[in-house]
Amino acid sequence: MTSRLGPFDEHAGDLPRGTLPPEQSTIRVRELSAVHSFATTAHEASLLIVGAPGSGKTRLLKAVEDAAGLPTYRVRVNPAEVDLPLSGLSAVLASFHDPAAAGRSSTLLAAPEQHGALTSRAAELLSFVRSLSHPASLLLIDDIDRMDTASQTVLGMTAARLGGTGLRLAATASSAPSDGPLAALPRVKIAPLSFAESLALVSEVTTGRSTEAVRRLLVSAVGGNPRALTGAARALTAEQLAGMAPLSLPFRAAPHGAAAVLADAAERSPDRRRLMERLASASLSSRASIQESPDVTALDELLSSGIAVSDGRYVQLSDPLLRSELYWSLDAATRLDLHTAAAQEEREYEPGLASWHASWVAATPPPATELLEAATQFTEIGRVWQAVELAERGLAIGRDPAHAASALYDLSYAMFLQGELAYADRYARLAQRVAGNDGIASRLATLRTRIEFMSSHELRTADADDWVNIDDSRSADDAAQMLSVIALHHAERWEVDAARESLERAAVLLPEASADTNEMYTLAAMLLAAVEGNREPTDTMFRHVSHSGFAQIPPMKLLVLGRCLTLLDLHTAARRIFRTVLGLEPAPAPIWLETARYFHAENEVLAGNQFEAVSIIAELQDAQPETQVHRARHKLLMVWYWQALGNPEAAEAAAAECRKSFASGANPALAARLATLQGSFAITQGRYEDAIAILRSVGATGHEWANPNLLRCDADLIEACVLAGRLDEAVTEFRDFHARSMPYRTRWTMLAIARANALVTPGDASIKSFQQAVRLWHPGDSPFELGRTLLSYADRLAALGRAQESREQYLAAQMVFAQLGAKPWLRRTDGLRAEAAGQTAEHPLLQALAPDERLVVDMVRQGLHNKEIAARLFVSLRTVEVRLTRVYHKLGARSRAHLTAMLSNGDGGPARGVPDWSDTSPFHLEATDEGGIQR
Numbered sequence: 001m002t003s004r005l006g007p008f009d010e011h012a013g014d015l016p017r018g019t020l021p022p023e024q025s026t027i028r029v030r031e032l033s034a035v036h037s038f039a040t041t042a043h044e045a046s047l048l049i050v051g052a053p054g055s056g057k058t059r060l061l062k063a064v065e066d067a068a069g070l071p072t073y074r075v076r077v078n079p080a081e082v083d084l085p086l087s088g089l090s091a092v093l094a095s096f097h098d099p100a101a102a103g104r105s106s107t108l109l110a111a112p113e114q115h116g117a118l119t120s121r122a123a124e125l126l127s128f129v130r131s132l133s134h135p136a137s138l139l140l141i142d143d144i145d146r147m148d149t150a151s152q153t154v155l156g157m158t159a160a161r162l163g164g165t166g167l168r169l170a171a172t173a174s175s176a177p178s179d180g181p182l183a184a185l186p187r188v189k190i191a192p193l194s195f196a197e198s199l200a201l202v203s204e205v206t207t208g209r210s211t212e213a214v215r216r217l218l219v220s221a222v223g224g225n226p227r228a229l230t231g232a233a234r235a236l237t238a239e240q241l242a243g244m245a246p247l248s249l250p251f252r253a254a255p256h257g258a259a260a261v262l263a264d265a266a267e268r269s270p271d272r273r274r275l276m277e278r279l280a281s282a283s284l285s286s287r288a289s290i291q292e293s294p295d296v297t298a299l300d301e302l303l304s305s306g307i308a309v310s311d312g313r314y315v316q317l318s319d320p321l322l323r324s325e326l327y328w329s330l331d332a333a334t335r336l337d338l339h340t341a342a343a344q345e346e347r348e349y350e351p352g353l354a355s356w357h358a359s360w361v362a363a364t365p366p367p368a369t370e371l372l373e374a375a376t377q378f379t380e381i382g383r384v385w386q387a388v389e390l391a392e393r394g395l396a397i398g399r400d401p402a403h404a405a406s407a408l409y410d411l412s413y414a415m416f417l418q419g420e421l422a423y424a425d426r427y428a429r430l431a432q433r434v435a436g437n438d439g440i441a442s443r444l445a446t447l448r449t450r451i452e453f454m455s456s457h458e459l460r461t462a463d464a465d466d467w468v469n470i471d472d473s474r475s476a477d478d479a480a481q482m483l484s485v486i487a488l489h490h491a492e493r494w495e496v497d498a499a500r501e502s503l504e505r506a507a508v509l510l511p512e513a514s515a516d517t518n519e520m521y522t523l524a525a526m527l528l529a530a531v532e533g534n535r536e537p538t539d540t541m542f543r544h545v546s547h548s549g550f551a552q553i554p555p556m557k558l559l560v561l562g563r564c565l566t567l568l569d570l571h572t573a574a575r576r577i578f579r580t581v582l583g584l585e586p587a588p589a590p591i592w593l594e595t596a597r598y599f600h601a602e603n604e605v606l607a608g609n610q611f612e613a614v615s616i617i618a619e620l621q622d623a624q625p626e627t628q629v630h631r632a633r634h635k636l637l638m639v640w641y642w643q644a645l646g647n648p649e650a651a652e653a654a655a656a657e658c659r660k661s662f663a664s665g666a667n668p669a670l671a672a673r674l675a676t677l678q679g680s681f682a683i684t685q686g687r688y689e690d691a692i693a694i695l696r697s698v699g700a701t702g703h704e705w706a707n708p709n710l711l712r713c714d715a716d717l718i719e720a721c722v723l724a725g726r727l728d729e730a731v732t733e734f735r736d737f738h739a740r741s742m743p744y745r746t747r748w749t750m751l752a753i754a755r756a757n758a759l760v761t762p763g764d765a766s767i768k769s770f771q772q773a774v775r776l777w778h779p780g781d782s783p784f785e786l787g788r789t790l791l792s793y794a795d796r797l798a799a800l801g802r803a804q805e806s807r808e809q810y811l812a813a814q815m816v817f818a819q820l821g822a823k824p825w826l827r828r829t830d831g832l833r834a835e836a837a838g839q840t841a842e843h844p845l846l847q848a849l850a851p852d853e854r855l856v857v858d859m860v861r862q863g864l865h866n867k868e869i870a871a872r873l874f875v876s877l878r879t880v881e882v883r884l885t886r887v888y889h890k891l892g893a894r895s896r897a898h899l900t901a902m903l904s905n906g907d908g909g910p911a912r913g914v915p916d917w918s919d920t921s922p923f924h925l926e927a928t929d930e931g932g933i934q935r
Contacts, residue, residue, distance in 0.1 A: 028056060028197070034188045035060050038170070039067035044186045045162035046169040048144070050176050051190025054227030057172035060188070061140055064170045068138050073097075075141040081148065088151030089121065092141070093128070100128070118150060122157040129158075129165045136166045144182065145173035153181040160184055192224025195626050201226060205233045211243035212628075213426035220385055221251050223320050228253045243426055246395035249388070250283070253324040272298040276307065276317070280326035281338040282356055284314045284386045289345040289353075314383075336361055352377055352390060359393050368394040372407035379414040387411070388423060395430065405435035409444055416447065417589035421455045421628040442478035446485050453489045454591065457632035458666045476512035481520060483509075488524035491531050492563070494669045494705050499528045523560045530564035533707045533744035538564040542573065550580040555588035559595055566599065569709060569746035571607035572780060578603060594629040601637055606712070606748075608784025610644050610820040617641045632670055635661055639674060643681045646823030651681065669705070672698050676713040683716060684824035688724035695720060707744050708737065708752075715752040719792065722759045734760045747781050755789045758796070766796050787816035791829060808858055814851045845903060848890050856883045861900055 031049075038047045047064070051057045065072050073095045081087035144152060159169050176182045193201065198219040202210070210218075214236070222228040232251040239245040275295040279285055279302075287310055290299055299315070302308035309318045317323040327335070343357035352374025359365045371394030378387040391411060394404075408431035415424035428448050435441045452460055483506035490499035506521055513521075526537040541561050545553050562577030578600035581588060588596075597620055604613035617637050620627075627634075635658045642651035655678060662671040675698040682691035695717040708714050714737035721730035734756050741749040754776050758769035770793040777786045794809035810829055817826040846854055859869045866884070870877045893899035 028060070028190070031060055031188055031190055032063055035064045036067045039064045045165070045167070046159035046185050048176060048182055048185040048187040049170070049172045049190065050187050051172070051174070052225065053174055054225045055190045055192070056226050057190060058142055060190070061142060061170060061172050065138060065140060068168070070168070071137040073137065073139045075139070077141065077143045077146045079146045082146060083148065085148055085150040086121065086154070088147030089125070089154050092139070092151070092155070095139075118153050119157065121154045125154060125158050126161055126165070129162070129167045137168075139167055139169045141169070141171040143173065144171040145175060149181065156181040156184060193226060193229075194224065195219060198224055198229060202229055202233050205230050206241055209238065210241040211422070211426065213422040214241055214243055214247070216422050217247065217388060221249070221320055221324070222253065225321055228321055243429065246392045248396065249392050250320070250324040250327055252328050253321050269298060271295040272301055275299060275302060276326060277330060277334070278338055278342065279308060279315060279317050280323045281335065281342055282353060283323070283389050284316050284353065284383065285342070286346060286350040286353060287313060287315050288349040289342070290315055292345055356390055356393060359397060365397050368397050369403045369407045370394070371397070372404065372411055376407070376411045376414045379411065379418055382418065384415070384418060384420055384423070391427065405431045405440045409440055409447070412447060416451055417591055419590040419594055419627065419629050421451050425451050439475050439478050442475065442482060446482040449482075449489070450485060454629055455631060457493070457630070457670060459486070459489045459493060476509040477514050477517050480506045480509035480513040481517040484517060484520040484524050488520065488527060488560070491524060491527040494531055494710055496528065496531060499524065503528065519557070523557060526564055527560055530567040531707060531710070533568075533709065535568045538568060550577070551584060555581050555584065555592040555596075559592060559599060562603070563599055566603045566606060567709065569748045571603055574603045575600070575607070591629055594627060598630045598633050598637070602633070605640055606782070608782035608820060610784065610822050614641060614644055614821060632661060632667055636670055636673055636677075639677050643677065643824060644822060646827060648685070672711055676711050676716070679713060679720070680716050681824065683720055683723070684828050686828075688720045691720035692717065692724060692726070706740065708741050709744055709746050709748060712748065712752070715756045718756045718759055723795075727760070731760050747778070748785065751776060751781060751785045751789070755785075755792060759792055764800065770796060783816055784820055784822060787813050787820065787822065787825060790816060791825065811851055811855050811858070815855050818851055845891050849887060853883050853887050856880060857887055857899070857903070860884070860896060861903060
């Protein structure tokens with residue numbers, strides 16, 4: 001007989017219980033590690049596994065048995081014997097299959113025991129354990145907390161004294177109070193599955209047959225309980241799993257302890273039980289309607305006990321499984337009475353909730369559109385789960401299909417704005433099934449295009465193209481809106497030709513289009529211009545927005561403007577835009593806030609502000625995998641994040657995720673950006689040949705993006721060729737880079753060309769080129785780019801045998817990278833500077849100083865004053881004074897002159913110093929004026 005029991009089913013029989021396919025070992029990793037340690041080491045003789053019913057306790061108990069490989073005695077507790085003192089201990093003795101133990105087991109049940117005699121029972125049990133023929137063995141007790149209290153007491157005392165007996169005790173319990181008989185046992189606490197673990201489990205259970213919306217719906221409904229999750233998933237039909245049929249909510253949950261909670265409530269007061277039943281009839285209840293209820297006196301009790309929660313406007317049961325079990329434990333007549341009364345009570349306060357209750361009782365239930373409109377209203381205030389229940393109920397009723405498409409579109413768009421893209425796609429798909437060939441169909445096609453792009457960065461335009469290409473009397477506004485949206489997304493993917501084609505088609509329709517559609521067209525055209533390196537539309541928009549006031553501009557418009565500023569290397573202005581969006585009051589829709597965070601992170605990465613970028617990405621990482629927005633961007637940012645933190649293993653794991661995600665070729669720009677990151681990282685590790693191969697693969701596909709500002713990989717390829725000794729190739733790459741950069745004059749291209757020019761200039765002539773490259777850097781430019789230039793300069797000085805000067809430049813680069821938190825580059829600088837330092841004597845006192853302190857000391861030895869040092873380092877005068885004070889304390893110097901005298905011996909005289917960075921005269925590249933945009 002084939003069992004349908006899953007890996008988390010409790011009491012599933014000896015064979016399937018705890019049996020897991022290899023891929024399911026990713027669930028409960030921490031807990032499995034803990035029980036494996038218990039089973040394979042001798043640190044503890046007992047272990048208590050504590051978790052709610054259905055959490056997987058029995059599976060972990062089986063894992064102990066599998067890992068230990070010892071003779072095992074198993075005890076199954078009979079809850080019916082809980083009132084029989086020592087019945088549990090009797091069962092334990094019987095499990096040993098020993099004649100003496102069996103005899104003692106029967107006598108334990110002959111007469112009740114006094115608590116004072118329990119210590120002697122514990123001593124007898126220990127004596128028996130020591131007499132076992134198997135010195136090393138395992139005793140497993142499932143649900144030990146369901147034993148009688150006397151047995152728990154004896155076993156608790158015995159477990160603390162099993163050392164040296166060879167017997168190890170592992171037990172499970174749903175709870176173990178701190179003042180109970182099992183309180184002293186070492187334990188593993190099983191928490192509810194995380195959102196990620198729950199998604200992984202339901203994916204395994206449904207074997208790829210479910211949509212993301214259905215998986216998320218299941219996870220949200222059961223609160224991380226594995227048994228409830230697997231049970232609910234297996235109860236769905238194939239059509240429901242595939243998103244083709246509505247779901248019946250709440251799910252029918254497996255027993256979860258609601259009966260005990262309800263019995264306790266009934267014992268405390270009938271009002272408390274009735275109120276719990278009332279709350280179970282809907283996922284939300286308005287607090288105002290409860291105040292009108294005769295059971296209102298019980299509300300404070302439920303809230304104080306944590307059984308219910310309230311935000312002031314609404315009340316709900318805190319545990320979704322408790323609510324489900326309570327609801328379905330009621331007979332049909334009771335449920336009908338509850339819905340009838342609640343429909344009347346809610347009508348005055350929450351018509352949407354009244355519609356929910358009325359749909360279960362009315363002879364003629366409300367139309368589907370009424371429930372869908374209520375779902376949209378709840379979505380708009382962030383009550384997504386209530387919206388889902390209302391929507392699924394409306395779809396199940398199925399009345400008024402002719403108007404359902406419009407209501408479903410509104411719901412889908414509201415979900416889109418909330419960042420609930422899986423639900424948005426579900427309801428848009430369902431709307432398309434009932435929509436006619438009218439404006440709703442076109443808006444649905446456009447919306448699904450936006451949903452897909454915001455989720456995966458992919459652009460699937462088949463539905464939109466089919467709709468636009470049909471020659472009939474379709475709305476010019478709908479067509480122009482769709483084409484403008486498609487153009488905007490093509491531009492964000494750097495697909496210039498496709499974006500231009502869509503804009504040309506939309507331009508013909510603009511005279512008949514609405515103001516909103518014309519605005520969308522303008523945004524798409526501006527983004528395309530920025531991708532192509534044309535800043536004029538962005539300048540114009542920025543001046544207009546600055547004049548109007550950022551707070552008065554729609555968030556999406558600000559975000560597109562900020563994105564254009566980033567692409568045009570205007571990072572300070574872009575940062576201002578993104579911070580404005582994130583600080584708006586009232587807060588914009590969640591999807592725009594999330595987009596602002598991702599755009600802000602990418603802007604800081606390109607600006608070289610690594611500490612801020614790392615901080616933003618860390619916050620984004622905390623939100624995964626619940627977030628459904630910009631997943632492809634997130635994966636790519638995680639590669640950079642782990643590289644920036646100097647964790648190559650995590651960076652490679654993140655890169656592997658990207659490669660898997662981008663393998664279809666649906667994200668060529670993101671794939672090229674990934675290769676750029678990996679090529680740069682290879683340079684930090686000294687893998688120059690690998691870097692050349694990786695970066696050349698970018699170039700092979702990346703030249704379709706004519707603007708070198710997009711990928712920013714050319715200078716890295718030139719540097720890798722130089723470091724690998726392939727100088728002729730470096731010169732060829734430089735000439736190509738220089739020629740392609742001329743139409744795209746940004747600060748980054750100027751700095752990168754200057755650095756690359758110095759890299760390919762041979763011999764002593766390169767020194768002047770490097771000095772000019774450093775002078776070209778302005779405050780407000782990327783400090784990371786400055787660090788890269790200083791590092792290359794130091795490399796060249798070392799190669800030319802100018803050890804002292806190279807050490808100073810390594811130190812300067814090190815300070816820049818340290819301030820940025822650029823750990824891979826900092827480590828490379830450490831190693832190279834150490835090599836350079838080995839070629840020249842360094843005063844031993846300098847070893848006590850930090851990199852930033854050494855650089856200040858070097859400039860003091862040149863005779864520079866604090867104000868001059870601050871100007872050269874682009875720091876405040878106060879910063880220089882603080883660093884110099886620290887130097888005095890560390891070295892025992894009394895004054896500037898004393899410090900110079902202390903260091904005058906041991907290194908051949910005063911240092912030559914770093915170039916004067918305050919001279920910003922360019923050598924052959926002119927700095928561009930940023931017009932109305934302040935850097």
